[in-house]
Amino acid sequence: MHHSRRPYIHGMSAHNIPSRKQEHVNLAAQQNVGFVAKTNGLERYEFEYNALPELDLADVNTATTFLDMPIELPLMISGMTGGYADAERINAQLADAAQVVGIPICVGSMRQAITDASLHATYTVVREHAPSVPVIANIGAAQIKRTNGRQALGDALRMVDLLQADALTVHINALQELIQPEGEPSFAGVLNGIADLVVACPVPIIVKEVGAGISPAVAQRLLDVGVRIIDVAGAGGTSWAGIEILRHPDATSVQHLWDVGIPTAECVQGCASLMQHTPFTLIASGGITNGTHVALSIALGAHCTAAARPFLLAVMEGGTEAVIALLNTWELHVRQWMFLSGSPTIDALRTAHLRKT
Numbered sequence: 001m002h003h004s005r006r007p008y009i010h011g012m013s014a015h016n017i018p019s020r021k022q023e024h025v026n027l028a029a030q031q032n033v034g035f036v037a038k039t040n041g042l043e044r045y046e047f048e049y050n051a052l053p054e055l056d057l058a059d060v061n062t063a064t065t066f067l068d069m070p071i072e073l074p075l076m077i078s079g080m081t082g083g084y085a086d087a088e089r090i091n092a093q094l095a096d097a098a099q100v101v102g103i104p105i106c107v108g109s110m111r112q113a114i115t116d117a118s119l120h121a122t123y124t125v126v127r128e129h130a131p132s133v134p135v136i137a138n139i140g141a142a143q144i145k146r147t148n149g150r151q152a153l154g155d156a157l158r159m160v161d162l163l164q165a166d167a168l169t170v171h172i173n174a175l176q177e178l179i180q181p182e183g184e185p186s187f188a189g190v191l192n193g194i195a196d197l198v199v200a201c202p203v204p205i206i207v208k209e210v211g212a213g214i215s216p217a218v219a220q221r222l223l224d225v226g227v228r229i230i231d232v233a234g235a236g237g238t239s240w241a242g243i244e245i246l247r248h249p250d251a252t253s254v255q256h257l258w259d260v261g262i263p264t265a266e267c268v269q270g271c272a273s274l275m276q277h278t279p280f281t282l283i284a285s286g287g288i289t290n291g292t293h294v295a296l297s298i299a300l301g302a303h304c305t306a307a308a309r310p311f312l313l314a315v316m317e318g319g320t321e322a323v324i325a326l327l328n329t330w331e332l333h334v335r336q337w338m339f340l341s342g343s344p345t346i347d348a349l350r351t352a353h354l355r356k357t
Ligand SMILES: Cc1cc2nc3c(=O)[nH]c(=O)nc-3n(C[C@H](O)[C@H](O)[C@H](O)COP(=O)(O)O)c2cc1C
Pocket: 024, 025, 028, 078, 079, 080, 081, 107, 108, 109, 138, 169, 170, 171, 208, 209, 210, 211, 233, 236, 237, 238, 285, 286, 287, 288, 306, 307, 308, 309, 310, 312
């Protein structure tokens, strides 16, 4: 696990980003980058069996809305890639699947597109291939922090225009930046930057982690500055610490951080309780790997779910068709759980009874 091909220098993140993006995708696709001992926590719940569902399977409807747009299933393809040659193919195939199934899709961090117009197509291909579903732009917290000045906000807004995006996701990834060999673990001014963006951005802001989770306390601070869509991106799926540890020239110095994070179920349950005071849209992600996880997350209080690596693995294995097949399986399983819990709609599923296992 010791790599010596690259010096360990913080603050070199503008250097060679396209190859780093490719390395991330390759590691996520080929290596075991899951949590070691931690799970998403959803195994602690099951639907209370409803022997009287008073419902026909044919009348179950998995459709809902997201960003005020109709979608067929409360599931989004999370932001993963863009910014290097092969990302264009991956994004096109993911977008084709999102369009066919009728679900939202987010692109990967658009940081490179800000400085290199030759990379724009690797992102805009998503809008071209998914013209009628919600398409979401993506930028890192480090890029929009208030200490970076007004130009930074302008850059982020240009990315929204470029993609004709229906929302802008800001990913907050302190753990990843801490471990990433070229990372910039400087997060002072991020919350203020998000506050500025909420005011300046013509489309809604979504704030997400990348697999270590958003606690109820952090969610509350986001709500306090006006954020109204939060994606917990909790622990139990892809470990970004793990991916960066695999890239680290001195892995022993960061190995103990592999499993840092709050399990997704814990994030969702805790954040959902904040809705009593402030209505907002909650997205459950981080280790969502099947339709049962989708259904349980909704019943725990999420409005929508999202997943990243399962769709990357599918697209690498069998392109658009494999992603569509996976989505169809998840949808079937969501439908089964809706029937078994007597929930004709996604709104009803949000109030279905769960029991602790
Ligand atoms: C290859 C890969 C690249 C990713 N790149 C980004 C990114 O650029 N921006 C972002 O917000 N999240 C990124 N993520 C994080 C995912 O959006 C997601 O939050 C995380 O992987 C947890 O979900 P999962 O367990 O379903 O993979 C990436 C994930 C993967 C697997």
